[in-house]
Amino acid sequence: MKTTVSATINGVAQTFEVEPRTSLADVLREQMRLTATHLGCEHGVCGACTVLIDGQPARSCIALAVTLDGAAITTLEGLADDPLMQTLKASFHDQHGLQCGFCTPGMLMSGWDLLKRKPDIQGQDIRVAMSGNLCRCTGYQGIVRSIEKAAQTAKGQVSQTKGAAA
Ligand code: FES
Ligand code: FES
Numbered sequence: 001m002k003t004t005v006s007a008t009i010n011g012v013a014q015t016f017e018v019e020p021r022t023s024l025a026d027v028l029r030e031q032m033r034l035t036a037t038h039l040g041c042e043h044g045v046c047g048a049c050t051v052l053i054d055g056q057p058a059r060s061c062i063a064l065a066v067t068l069d070g071a072a073i074t075t076l077e078g079l080a081d082d083p084l085m086q087t088l089k090a091s092f093h094d095q096h097g098l099q100c101g102f103c104t105p106g107m108l109m110s111g112w113d114l115l116k117r118k119p120d121i122q123g124q125d126i127r128v129a130m131s132g133n134l135c136r137c138t139g140y141q142g143i144v145r146s147i148e149k150a151a152q153t154a155k156g157q158v159s160q161t162k163g164a165a166a
Pocket of ligand 1: 038039040041042043044045046047048049050059060061062
């Protein structure tokens with residue numbers, strides 16, 4: 001039996017029908033055509049499907065859509081105009097933070113959340129904080145460097161903005 005769920009997705013009110021077993025990832029990809037959210041393991045291990053649910057990073061492959069009535073969901077598409085996300089994407093490009101790119105949307109969502117919470121994070125702490133996101137290609141060196149550089153760039157942007165406001 002299908003259930004009607006209403007949620008805000010990337011700032012837009014949406015209503016959709018789901019089976020009790022339907023994951024949020026399947027709603028996003030198949031009903032909303034928001035295909036930046038990737039599916040890797042489909043059992044909560046790899047982090048490729050990471051989105052924000054009510055502002056918190058979550059695995060959309062194991063979030064049952066039926067439980068999300070009234071929730072606010074943000075995918076990578078929803079952060080396209082966000083300055084920190086733009087900085088992070090540029091850094092992944094410049095620092096070779098991807099090879100096949102399959103893990104990249106989840107890396108960007110988790111990295112963005114990390115930089116929001118800990119803007120000064122560097123080195124080994126990034127490795128620990130990002131350990132819930134798996135990459136099969138890069139050996140993580142480029143990913144860690146990308147997040148480090150994005151943190152430094154974002155900090156410079158904030159201090160420039162403060163300087164301009166003074
Ligand atoms: S696809 Fe969701 S954690 Fe791997
Ligand atoms: S770049 Fe290929 S899985 Fe991470």
